[in-house]
Amino acid sequence: MLSWNQLLGEPELEIRLLRKGHDERAAAELHCADCGRVPLTGEQVFEFDDGSVCVLCRSKHRDSPRAISPVRHVEHGISVRRTTLPRAA
Numbered sequence: 099m100l101s102w103n104q105l106l107g108e109p110e111l112e113i114r115l116l117r118k119g120h121d122e123r124a125a126a127e128l129h130c131a132d133c134g135r136v137p138l139t140g141e142q143v144f145e146f147d148d149g150s151v152c153v154l155c156r157s158k159h160r161d162s163p164r165a166i167s168p169v170r171h172v173e174h175g176i177s178v179r180r181t182t183l184p185r186a187a
Contacts, residue, residue, distance in 0.1 A: 128169065130155055137169045
């Protein structure tokens with residue numbers, strides 16, 4: 099059976115993997131429905147019926163948002179926190 103290196107070559111394989119990872123991450127990121135900007139961590143995002151809107155585009159919408167939520171860090175929900183402190187010896 100042929101390996102990836104024999105089929106594509108190392109540089110082509112590297113480029114394909116980078117593109118695949120970038121495309122998957124870009125699809126998962128939160129984007130502003132108006133300007134397309136990715137809000138920064140800690141910035142508030144306003145959720146309307148037609149999508150999420152950043153702070154800069156909030157003034158374009160006259161109605162009140164359904165929800166207001168902060169943008170979480172990428173590792174939110176997957177990082178592990180220590181629940182107890184280690185005891186001194």
